[in-house]
Amino acid sequence: MNAAPVIDYESIFLHAPVGMCISESRVIQRCNDALASMFGYTRAQLEGLSFLALYPTMDEFLRTGDRIIPIMNAKGRYSDERIMRRASGELFWCHVTGHSMKAQEPLGPGIWTFEDVSEKRPVTAELTPREREIAALLVEGKTSKSIARQIDLSPRTVEMHRAKLMRKFSASTSSELVHKLVGIQL
Secondary structure, three states, rough: OOOOOOOOOOHHHHHOOOOOOOOOOOOEEEOOOHHEEEEEOOOOHHOOOOOOHHHHOOHHHHHHHHHHHHHHHHEEEEEEEEEEEEEOOEEEEEEEEEEEOOOOOOOOOOEEEEEEEOOOOOOOOOOOOOHHHHHHHHHOOOOOOHHHHHHHHHHHHHHHHHHHHHHHHOOOOOOHHHHHHHOOOO
16 A cells, blocks of 8 residues: 655645735735745745735725725635735736635734736726725726725715726726726727
């Protein structure tokens, strides 16, 4: 009888083709090579660093944390696409998925994956932090009313931001805007 092969989980984690990290209270405890490379850091530079360093602004870091908590409390996991910041300052679209390791601590210990989707979705317009947040929610298929409820704005304010996004992306309809945000050329 053959013994089961020994699986080296550390090597799998370090060399996975998608950016991965283990966090505690939004601080990177361990990360893999793909995450470090994606964001332009070394693993040693990222380990012990707050996720704040990966966001375009402090405000976006704080608002994203506030948005994640109720979803993680309800589901134990979270996923979205958002604009993130590399060490060079370059902004890019990133698909982020996280799983809480303790149900009662949504931002406590967790496992997070990051996928650079900038080839499919380049950042082509200068957007404000609020416009980036609304753009990410529009890409998820949310309506102005549901966005307004989720981020505690009036639907009219969300519509105003959507109109600005439509101008910046030269989109004549909401559908065209979403297509341009996801990088589909019409």
